Amino acid sequence: MELISQGAEAKLFRDKDKVIKERFSKKYRLAHLDESLRKFRTRREAKVLRRLDEVSFPAPKFHEFCDKRMTITMDFINGDTVRSFLDKKENQDDYQILARDIGKNIALLHHKNIVHGDLTTSNMMNDFGEKRIKFIDFGLTSFSDKVEDKAVDLFLLDRALESKHYQVYPGLFDQIISNYKSEFPEEAEKVLKRLEEVKKRGRHKNK
Numbered sequence: 001m002e003l004i005s006q007g008a009e010a011k012l013f014r015d016k017d018k019v020i021k022e023r024f025s026k027k028y029r030l031a032h033l034d035e036s037l038r039k040f041r042t043r044r045e046a047k048v049l050r051r052l053d054e055v056s057f058p059a060p061k062f063h064e065f066c067d068k069r070m071t072i073t074m075d076f077i078n079g080d081t082v083r084s085f086l087d088k089k090e091n092q093d094d095y096q097i098l099a100r101d102i103g104k105n106i107a108l109l110h111h112k113n114i115v116h117g118d119l120t121t122s123n124m125m126n127d128f129g130e131k132r133i134k135f136i137d138f139g140l141t142s143f144s145d146k147v148e149d150k151a152v153d154l155f156l157l158d159r160a161l162e163s164k165h166y167q168v169y170p171g172l173f174d175q176i177i178s179n180y181k182s183e184f185p186e187e188a189e190k191v192l193k194r195l196e197e198v199k200k201r202g203r204h205k206n207k
Helices: 031-054 082-088 092-111 147-164 171-183 185-206
Strands: 002-006 010-015 018-023 062-066 071-075 079-081 124-127 132-135
Touching (some): 018 031, 031 071, 082 092, 082 124, 092 132, 092 147, 092 171, 092 185, 147 171, 147 185, 171 185
Antiparallel strands (some): 002 010, 010 018, 062 071, 079 124, 124 132
16 A cells, blocks of 8 residues: 555555545544544544435545544545646636536535535545546534534635635635535525624634
């Protein structure tokens, strides 16, 4: 197996056409709490991936998980992150296609009461084979029907785009929101109204 990535909570290994995500132990935690937390997060992420399969959401296909090794096995995506894609592209038509796919897919997530929790362009992949955007890294994902949680999900994406892709901000975010709203207008109206409130709170905190 080949180590392809390591984050704060887990390592990603490639094994041919599969990816194995392994949550490693944190030495600063009490051993029993560390094991309990890693097991909970592994099980929850596996549950999310199963649910995404059921609703045909563009994400890595789930295969199995293991409590003992704290691992999840899923499909390997042959592609590049949307972050890298945006950094290299200058064609505005490409941004419009991205905005369409991203906005509609986030709308589908929220319609199914799934909140990603870490919506950044590093957690979206341009799948070269299927030629579409797939979302990855559901380690912070939760199930929630709360308008507040969905609004915060969008707020985090807004902040990420402003920070990492200021050259296409706010235009790209506005297009994403337009496509988000077009999927489930009544639901989106409530979320977007709350998003404005979340933004105001964020501005007050920064003062």
